[in-house]
Amino acid sequence: MTILAIGGTGTVGSEVVRGLVRRGRPVRVLSRSAAKASALPPEVEGAVGDLGDPASLTGPFRDIDAVFLVTALDPEETRNGLAAVTAARAAKVSRLVYMSVHNLEQAQHIPHFASKIPIERAIRESGIPYALVQPNNFYQVDYWFAEVITRYGVYPQPIGGRGIDRVDVRDIADAVVNALDQVGTASAVWPLVGPEALTGEAVAQVYSRLLDRPVRYGGDDLDAWATQARAMMPEWMVHDLVIMYRHFQTEGLMATSEDRARCREIVGHDPRQFEAFAAELTSSAPRAS
Numbered sequence: 543m544t545i546l547a548i549g550g551t552g553t554v555g556s557e558v559v560r561g562l563v564r565r566g567r568p569v570r571v572l573s574r575s576a577a578k579a580s581a582l583p584p585e586v587e588g589a590v591g592d593l594g595d596p597a598s599l600t601g602p603f604r605d606i607d608a609v610f611l612v613t614a615l616d617p618e619e620t621r622n623g624l625a626a627v628t629a630a631r632a633a634k635v636s637r638l639v640y641m642s643v644h645n646l647e648q649a650q651h652i653p654h655f656a657s658k659i660p661i662e663r664a665i666r667e668s669g670i671p672y673a674l675v676q677p678n679n680f681y682q683v684d685y686w687f688a689e690v691i692t693r694y695g696v697y698p699q700p701i702g703g704r705g706i707d708r709v710d711v712r713d714i715a716d717a718v719v720n721a722l723d724q725v726g727t728a729s730a731v732w733p734l735v736g737p738e739a740l741t742g743e744a745v746a747q748v749y750s751r752l753l754d755r756p757v758r759y760g761g762d763d764l765d766a767w768a769t770q771a772r773a774m775m776p777e778w779m780v781h782d783l784v785i786m787y788r789h790f791q792t793e794g795l796m797a798t799s800e801d802r803a804r805c806r807e808i809v810g811h812d813p814r815q816f817e818a819f820a821a822e823l824t825s826s827a828p829r830a831s
């Protein structure tokens with residue numbers, strides 16, 4: 543009954559692993575790093591392997607019953623995801639849950655949305671009972687620039703003014719854990735969204751209120767954003783994210799009422815509010831003196 547968590551050391555995967563441990567499920571986490579694999583909690587088994595090196599996956603997939611798959615942002619994301627599906631088929635796993643992205647079919651010009659489409663297709667055609675979970679932008683992205691918000695009073699994620707239905711990573715994890723239990727009866731696709739559409743201005747107002755000082759939205763200038771981002775990420779990723787943010791600004795990434803109902807069904811409770819998440823961030827991050 544062991545579940546292999548690919549991406550289990552990452553933002554969503556580590557929450558999923560915590561949820562599986564709470565439910566008493568045996569978990570093995572794949573990591574490219576022997577140091578990370580040996581630093582996992584004692585209830586969790588670590589395994590070293592790299593999706594870019596399919597031969598390294600034989601050991602990690604041995605005696606695995608189910609797989610949770612995250613494919614990291616990578617120019618080789620499709621190749622990596624397809625390698626995971628091939629390994630899962632060879633291991634004859636009984637269930638596979640893949641974390642894709644919300645509304646990817648409508649935004650195929652975004653490179654890291656497009657790269658997931660062949661992976662989803664391979665999973666649908668694999669014969670393995672599956673669930674595809676499709677989250678919107680994570681609330682937890684804001685931890686990347688928590689200090690910019692709390693110390694400098696700027697909300698820098700250029701998400702625009704149309705609205706995106708951001709979601710808490712802990713709700714995604716709850717959905718994945720539930721989906722891992724349910725798959726096997728029927729395959730399904732689950733949009734994962736928060737309770738409201740958020741704009742850049744609305745997010746900045748929430749932080750202003752919680753910090754009791756002005757926090758302004760950094761604005762929609764993607765050239766300026768790219769110039770800052772180049773100090774922290776490679777050019778291919780800057781290019782990819784500029785295309786994504788332009789889409790957010792022009793189209794939004796919004797949930798339908800059906801998306802919200804489906805999401806509630808698999809998460810198993812009401813989605814966490816953005817304001818509650820933001821209160822946690824502001825209470826833990828350094829503030830302007």
Ligand SMILES: NC(=O)c1ccc[n+]([C@@H]2O[C@H](COP(=O)([O-])OP(=O)(O)OC[C@H]3O[C@@H](n4cnc5c(N)ncnc54)[C@H](OP(=O)(O)O)[C@@H]3O)[C@@H](O)[C@H]2O)c1
Pocket residue numbers: 548549550551552553554555572573574575578591592593594612613614615616622641642643644654677678679680683
């Ligand atoms: N950020 C958002 O708002 C958002 C919204 C919707 C969907 N998504 C999607 O979420 C995914 C990223 O999830 P995340 O933020 O939880 O991930 P993350 O924190 O970036 O972590 C990436 C994980 O993937 C593993 N990994 C990377 N390359 C690997 C390889 N070649 N072989 C094996 N494992 C590898 C890493 O493990 P080691 O480093 O331990 O090897 C790590 O556990 C992306 O597909 C993204 O498109 C993100």
